[in-house]
Amino acid sequence: KAGVTQTPRYLIKTRGQQVTLSCSPISGHRSVSWYQQTPGQGLQFLFEYFSETQRNKGNFPGRFSGRQFSNSRSEMNVSTLELGDSALYLCASSSGLGVIHNEQFFGPGTRLTVL
């Protein structure tokens, strides 16, 4: 079974630009969560999508947004990039609602550098 895939793996952008990251979950998984990982803050929850609906959102500004498509693939968008947005962005997929053992499996991440 293929794992979670994320594209692109690396991105370099400049302040003020916007960026879109993509995540394809494990086949059959309907839930996709996004996390930001930085050396100082560790992994922080951004948001979670299930069946094309955002079900939960972390404490990030509105510049961070996302969506999920009918095939469960998800995209995350960051507008008006700031230097502090430089981080590893991780996507995790899980079976989703009503599942007792709802483990999350992570992709390799997208390393975003903002100059």
Added chain:
Amino acid sequence: EDQVTQSPEALRLQEGESSSLNCSYTVSGLRGLFWYRQDPGKGPEFLFTLYSAGEEKEKERLKATLTKKESFLHITAPKPEDSATYLCAVQARYNTDKLIFGTGTRLQVFP
């Protein structure tokens, strides 16, 4: 507020020197506690899930245990390839959508 604290922040071991990593948590109703391993530049790799106090799980040289306040990841006779950052995360009963992570323990095993 739900919180996860891992200790130590960093640990250096000689090959074969067993030790334990600690994960203390505060959560309003624990649904599950997760251990992940993360290598530099990669996403976290799932290791274990523990659901109730007293539960134990093993995988090769790793053994995870759970009490009502903390979890331990025991590493027996570690090898250099066990070097990685080990992350602990909790999932609350009221919100199973997200994981609350600790900042991790960076383990280095020297030959």
